[in-house]
Amino acid sequence: MNLTTIYNSAAASPTHPSSLFPQITRCKTMKQLHQVHALFLKTGQINDPLAAAEILKFCSLPAHRDIEYARKVFRQMSEPNCFSWNTIIRALTESDEINETNEPLEALLLFTEMLTDGTVLPNQFTFPSVLKACARTGKLLEGEQAHGLALKFGFEKDEFVASSLVRMYVMCGAMEKAQFFINKMMAEFENGGKLVKDKRRTEGNIVLWNVMVDGYVRVGDLTAARELFDKMSQRSVISWNVMISGYAQNGYFMEAIEMFRLMQMGEVRPNYVTLVSVLPAISRIGALELGKWVHLYAERNEIVIDDALGSALIDMYAKCGSIEKAVQVFNRISKPNTITWSAIIGGLAVHGRAKDALDYFSRMEHEGVTPSDVVYIGVLSACSHAGLVEEGRLFFNHIVNEVDFEPRLEHYGCMVDLLGRAGLLKEAEEFIMNMPIKPDDVIWKALLGACKMHGNIEMGDRVARILMNMAPHDSGAYVALSNIYAASRDWESVARVRLKMKEMDVRKDPGCSWIELDGVVHQFLVEDESHPRAKEIHSMLQEIAEQMRLVGYKPDTSRVLLNIDDEEEKESTLYYHSERIAIAYGLISTSPGTPLRIVKNLRVCEDCHSSIKLISKIYTREIIVRDRKRFHHFENGSCSCRDYW
């Protein structure tokens, strides 16, 4: 055991010896504390600043925080010492009352009072709280003044003060200032300087480094974050968690998973937060095997699967195509909160299980959990995926009239999708016109998609124009419009759209699919030939095409968005859609009968959808495809979406 472990275990020990005031140490509740307080008032012990400070500390503890009481005790102190000031400032800083009474701001006012009063000077314990109060209230100017004072008092290089400083700058959005200070500290390191640190600690400055890495993560500069991370001589579990959640929250899902894998090769063990951080990345990639492994890891290592970790697991199973497992996890959570309910309802919704989603919604209300706005997004999207127009309208009206939040863009989006897909194009358009908030591109895209689905060229044309104005460099509108023209064989208009795309330098997003085999995620781009087994994949694709021809399938090339006259070549571009490459690879890499799970970044095209139905029949495989929007369970020639998607 090294020094650090000894120090940490001492700090973690539940009975911190406060032998001076055993009465307070023994207190369990605020009520008991009141009695001790009364006793101290009677005996005059209250005039001892140490005793008063202990009382202050007790009512500031998260377990029984009573800031009002703390405030009163503090105000009644005749000679508060530095510890008293620090305790009350810290209690106010940590307060959640940031909107109502703004207690973190009160902490800053108290700090200035401490300075003007001048009887006691701030010490190195004062600044972390003060800086955190600045960070929480976004007060950069005050933060800089505090920085000046910290420098003046000689605490700038204190490990705790330094990390609080970086955090303050980062949280106030002053990245260049954070960087400036970081550079200054880095120069110190390079000159062999060290931060002033607690003598009992041997670890060095992990926290400061962690805060720095987190700073880069928060502005989305993962390259800088990673560079710093790689330079660290020691990393704690938090260093890893910051990188993993940083990648995951900024959309670098593969990188998050890779980090998680690297972590396991070192000596730092994943903890609860690690699992909660990596799960969203696993969900997005659809890596079911890895997700199962995380679940097992939690169970084996006695990591409690509470409402938060449970929500992440439910979402993971749902997004990885295993909705039954998601339901199982849900049933084992003792106290599901509104996020847990969102996860299961949203999961059922993307699987097209609208009835179940609505049942869960009723259960939730029955159990007295107030549904959040996100829950209603799940409910509306369930209605939309199943074409439950009336139910959807009722829920939407319920939100408008009964619930105490205003519908958000997402709710409107669901409604446009619901109405549009049901063919109520006119109503959907009017719905958008009457929205009290400005519709975004997603709303218009939902309507455009409906126009495409129902072949409404006139409205499609109009909506596409609006979209091209709103987001001229987004390929979505161009591709959809071109598909609308192509479906009605208006090749001239198709050519016009393509020309426009070229002019605007807009390219169609490349299709990309993933398949996980034996815990390894394989990624395929459209027309991908980079895989080590590309040759075999190619032959398999040929074989599939041949098998499909034998059962009389004629590819639908009408939507091929390429300037190709040769019909055969058009057909072959369809074979090379990324999901088909992934399926072909799945077929040659797994034993007969194994279900295949594919994740795709875009929507599945019409032709792939009908082809996969056939493939599932010809090869007797269950094929589960998660596209951009929902799940398709292909089995024995049909799909769970009943071709309504």
Next chain:
DNA sequence: ATAGGGTTAG
């Protein structure tokens, strides 16, 4: 005294 986490329309 300082650092990390879950759900969200197409």
